Amino acid sequence: MKKIVMMAMILATGMSAKAQESIETTIAADVVSNYIWRGQDLGNVALQPTLGIGYKGLSLTAWGSVGLANTADTKEFDFTLAYTIGGLNIGITDYWFNQMASGGDPDNRYFKYDAHATNHVFEGFIGYDFGIASLQWYTNFAGNDYKEDGKRAYSSYVEVVVPFKLSDISWTAVAGAVPYTSPQYGTNGFAVTNLALKATKDIKFSDSFSVPVFAQVAANPCSQQAYLVLGFTLQP
Secondary structure, X not given: OXXXXXXXXXXXXXXXXXXXXXXXXXEEEEEEOOEEEOOEEEEOOEEEEEEEEEEOOEEEEEEEEEEOOOOOOOOEEEEEEEEEEOOEEEEEXXXXXXXXXXXXXXXXXXXXXXOOOOOEXXXXXEEEEOOOOEEEEEEEXXXXXXXXXXXXXXXXXXXXXXXXXXXXXXXEEEEEEEOOOEOOOOEOOXXXXXXXXXXXXXXXXXOOOEEEEEEEEEEEOOOOEEEEEEEEEEOO
């Protein structure tokens, strides 16, 4: 009997370890009333799909955005390669936009990487989740991110996120800033560009299906703009 119990425990442990080591897949889509990114207004009502795979802390994620109300809104297609271990995360994102403020490729070809004529921007990031709050640093290191004199700008952004619960609703408070002059964020030095408060609540339709609905108040003190965003997430 003891041997049977031991065999069952070993089998259960092996199955659990195998499950933890399996590849995870993410399929989701957000629908938002306004596309606000790091305090910047990037468009009106938008559909933002996500497709990702992850294994043992390593993940590759594709994310996009396309305007639903205004077809002239910028289309975006990003790839992010990231690694997480404990609270530490590090990675690279390749942003692609079908149009740029200046210097972009007018025919919007995706597979064009000429330094001053590409619509790609490459960003490295590193951060740590302390539990009660997380801190993240982002810096552009390649692609279309240049100063007026033609030198690389290395546009950067740093953000603190604090999650908390209130009235059975999940909240996040965000404070983001640009540490120095950046053409991408429209700053001439250090500037607070993103102050936001977001609330998320699951709307349950059945025992097996619910839809997270969220609302966010965001402000950009640098550009003197404020936004109210409503959205929901679809995920199988």
